[in-house]
Amino acid sequence: MGKLEQEFAAYRERMNARILEEDNRVIKRVYSVDSLAYAEDAGELPKQTRELLGLVASLVLRCDDCVKYHVKEARDAGNSRKAIVEAMSIGLVVGGTIVVPHLRRAIEFLDDIEDPAPGG
Amino acid sequence: MGKLEQEFAAYRERMNARILEEDNRVIKRVYSVDSLAYAEDAGELPKQTRELLGLVASLVLRCDDCVKYHVKEARDAGNSRKAIVEAMSIGLVVGGTIVVPHLRRAIEFLDDIEDPAPGG
Amino acid sequence: MGKLEQEFAAYRERMNARILEEDNRVIKRVYSVDSLAYAEDAGELPKQTRELLGLVASLVLRCDDCVKYHVKEARDAGNSRKAIVEAMSIGLVVGGTIVVPHLRRAIEFLDDIEDPAPGG
Amino acid sequence: MGKLEQEFAAYRERMNARILEEDNRVIKRVYSVDSLAYAEDAGELPKQTRELLGLVASLVLRCDDCVKYHVKEARDAGNSRKAIVEAMSIGLVVGGTIVVPHLRRAIEFLDDIEDPAPGG
Amino acid sequence: MGKLEQEFAAYRERMNARILEEDNRVIKRVYSVDSLAYAEDAGELPKQTRELLGLVASLVLRCDDCVKYHVKEARDAGNSRKAIVEAMSIGLVVGGTIVVPHLRRAIEFLDDIEDPAPGG
Amino acid sequence: MGKLEQEFAAYRERMNARILEEDNRVIKRVYSVDSLAYAEDAGELPKQTRELLGLVASLVLRCDDCVKYHVKEARDAGNSRKAIVEAMSIGLVVGGTIVVPHLRRAIEFLDDIEDPAPGG
Numbered sequence: 001m002g003k004l005e006q007e008f009a010a011y012r013e014r015m016n017a018r019i020l021e022e023d024n025r026v027i028k029r030v031y032s033v034d035s036l037a038y039a040e041d042a043g044e045l046p047k048q049t050r051e052l053l054g055l056v057a058s059l060v061l062r063c064d065d066c067v068k069y070h071v072k073e074a075r076d077a078g079n080s081r082k083a084i085v086e087a088m089s090i091g092l093v094v095g096g097t098i099v100v101p102h103l104r105r106a107i108e109f110l111d112d113i114e115d116p117a118p119g120g
Numbered sequence: 121m122g123k124l125e126q127e128f129a130a131y132r133e134r135m136n137a138r139i140l141e142e143d144n145r146v147i148k149r150v151y152s153v154d155s156l157a158y159a160e161d162a163g164e165l166p167k168q169t170r171e172l173l174g175l176v177a178s179l180v181l182r183c184d185d186c187v188k189y190h191v192k193e194a195r196d197a198g199n200s201r202k203a204i205v206e207a208m209s210i211g212l213v214v215g216g217t218i219v220v221p222h223l224r225r226a227i228e229f230l231d232d233i234e235d236p237a238p239g240g
Numbered sequence: 241m242g243k244l245e246q247e248f249a250a251y252r253e254r255m256n257a258r259i260l261e262e263d264n265r266v267i268k269r270v271y272s273v274d275s276l277a278y279a280e281d282a283g284e285l286p287k288q289t290r291e292l293l294g295l296v297a298s299l300v301l302r303c304d305d306c307v308k309y310h311v312k313e314a315r316d317a318g319n320s321r322k323a324i325v326e327a328m329s330i331g332l333v334v335g336g337t338i339v340v341p342h343l344r345r346a347i348e349f350l351d352d353i354e355d356p357a358p359g360g
Numbered sequence: 361m362g363k364l365e366q367e368f369a370a371y372r373e374r375m376n377a378r379i380l381e382e383d384n385r386v387i388k389r390v391y392s393v394d395s396l397a398y399a400e401d402a403g404e405l406p407k408q409t410r411e412l413l414g415l416v417a418s419l420v421l422r423c424d425d426c427v428k429y430h431v432k433e434a435r436d437a438g439n440s441r442k443a444i445v446e447a448m449s450i451g452l453v454v455g456g457t458i459v460v461p462h463l464r465r466a467i468e469f470l471d472d473i474e475d476p477a478p479g480g
Numbered sequence: 481m482g483k484l485e486q487e488f489a490a491y492r493e494r495m496n497a498r499i500l501e502e503d504n505r506v507i508k509r510v511y512s513v514d515s516l517a518y519a520e521d522a523g524e525l526p527k528q529t530r531e532l533l534g535l536v537a538s539l540v541l542r543c544d545d546c547v548k549y550h551v552k553e554a555r556d557a558g559n560s561r562k563a564i565v566e567a568m569s570i571g572l573v574v575g576g577t578i579v580v581p582h583l584r585r586a587i588e589f590l591d592d593i594e595d596p597a598p599g600g
Numbered sequence: 601m602g603k604l605e606q607e608f609a610a611y612r613e614r615m616n617a618r619i620l621e622e623d624n625r626v627i628k629r630v631y632s633v634d635s636l637a638y639a640e641d642a643g644e645l646p647k648q649t650r651e652l653l654g655l656v657a658s659l660v661l662r663c664d665d666c667v668k669y670h671v672k673e674a675r676d677a678g679n680s681r682k683a684i685v686e687a688m689s690i691g692l693v694v695g696g697t698i699v700v701p702h703l704r705r706a707i708e709f710l711d712d713i714e715d716p717a718p719g720g
Contacts, residue, residue, distance in 0.1 A: 096456025185461035216576025221305035336696025341425035545701035
């Protein structure tokens with residue numbers, strides 16, 4: 001696992017657990033519908049495609065952490081690097097150059113996943 | 121062609137022509153890269169998938185006209201109604217209930233395309 | 241019922257029914273968590289306050305239909321006009337002058353609810 | 361005065377008056393700082409430039425009414441049509457193709473101002 | 481005072497002072513209307529509620545620093561942790577899962593305020 | 601060169617190069633139209649003004665890296681500090697107090713450019 005990925009996953013896991021401890025029913029249900037939306041057997045479109053949809057939505061809304069999450073999931077679901085970059089290119093066209101800094105961080109994260117720095 | 125679709129397409133075509141008459145090089149190039157992004161042979165992902173990506177990006181950014189455009193294109197590219205609605209459901213989860221009014225208009229437009237009202 | 245309110249409520253009801261007919265589990269669950277969030281007995285804060293929270297969120301995200309919905313709900317939950325306008329003023333400060341056109345439509349809708357035009 | 365411009369100005373004026381009747385101090389002050397920001401003698405940059413800044417901000421935030429307002433003000437402050445379109449092109453690049461439908465309405469409004477339809 | 485809170489407050493104070501040194505009238509007035517909006521005696525709604533409104537607006541607009549500020553103010557104004565989390569849950573429903581990473585940081589900050597790490 | 605500027609420029613350059621290595625035609629063209637939009641001889645408005653337009657668009661869309669980039673470019677194109685701050689004040693009015701944290705970072709960056717800390 002790359003260094004960026006490791007840090008992100010650890011923080012994400014720790015704080016998600018903390019949030020669910022609040023025992024707020026509304027929050028819990030949002031977490032649960034989120035899982036359902038990308039679940040293996042959720043529907044008509046393969047998970048591979050649904051993860052790209054989540055990625056593009058995250059990119060145009062410019063949420064770095066959401067992008068990281070879906071980059072990883074999209075890769076694990078079998079998308080090639082080329083397919084992921086192409087999905088990002090759609091996000092860039094729709095969202096404009098304001099997306100560029102987020103694209104930089106997205107590609108950095110993709111590199112981190114695919115070719116972790118030594119010690120990562 | 122449905123009534124909503126007809127009105128939308130006519131306005132879109134007329135004003136796009138008007139915009140290109142301005143003869144602004146930057147605008148022209150944005151239009152051209154937009155065409156390229158969704159072109160039949162543009163890349164790794166099939167147009168069918170790329171149109172769903174454009175649709176979800178448009179939905180979470182809550183642009184009704186963009187949603188209409190990609191609903192139509194996504195349908196024409198061979199996506200089933202079920203697949204389109206599923207893509208929208210991803211947008212709804214990512215973007216929240218603020219997306220709901222746009223989802224209403226998107227479904228209305230989808231109905232208009234598939235089953236035009238008499239005289240439409 | 242005011243004219244604007246009547247039109248909005250009719251369209252909203254019709255299209256929500258249409259959306260739920262799609263039988264998409266993710267969409268249905270989002271609708272259900274939305275109801276839960278503002279339900280009479282949902283939690284710590286009174287519904288009166290939760291509706292103002294939904295209103296301000298809708299206003300800064302600049303969703304006219306969402307604003308209409310929460311203006312009506314906030315009023316019905318017992319908020320005075322003054323309280324509603326004050327909540328909107330917070331949204332205006334946070335969201336900036338870009339919110340102004342939405343504020344205009346929100347006040348128009350509030351007027352429509354409180355003092356329906358004849359024949360409305 | 362063009363037809364679109366006339367309708368927009370009338371509604372804007374009527375509802376702004378209505379809003380100020382609410383007698384909410386926060387709202388009043390936001391209106392007042394808004395006037396100050398674009399006032400003839402407000403500062404370092406000429407009003408001509410400040411109106412273009414307001415226009416681009418409105419366009420990337422995709423607020424049609426705000427765009428209309430600043431298109432009119434920018435024109436009245438002495439900007440050529442070419443300059444206004446160029447400012448819009450910056451907004452299009454920064455904001456992406458999601459801006460296109462707003463650009464269409466902006467150009468339509470600019471046409472309406474410059475060459476009102478007969479009877480307008 | 482927690483460590484996160486301390487760092488945030490110090491930076492905020494230092495840079496706000498720096499900004500006001502610019503002596504720009506428009507900026508100064510925006511700062512002043514911001515203070516007015518949340519002032520102790522500002523209006524119809526108690527400060528306790530107004531801070532929750534500011535919090536939810538900040539959360540759906542996904543501004544981490546704004547969220548931090550209002551979390552602290554909302555707590556100081558007498559809101560329970562449960563009430564703050566419930567307000568956030570409304571923001572999560574309205575704003576969607578894109579809000580989740582901001583919710584994580586918000587809860588982390590709330591923890592930092594309530595139970596500062598040793599040495600914090 | 602200031603420390604913040606140095607870090608930002610290095611990361612930006614490195615990752616932009618990495619992105620272009622992906623050899624995605626759509627991304628390349630977006631980069632190229634971005635260059636064109638702010639090019640020395642691009643059009644009707646002087647580069648000095650176009651950079652302010654890019655700055656305000658970036659500020660209201662709340663993209664810190666985009667703001668940094670245009671602050672630097674706007675300064676290099678001959679805008680005074682006062683003019684840059686005034687452009688930012690327009691962004692603050694349009695975008696609301698949600699812009700404030702980004703304004704803090706923008707002013708910090710402007711300070712870094714103009715008066716680099718020792719060793720920067």
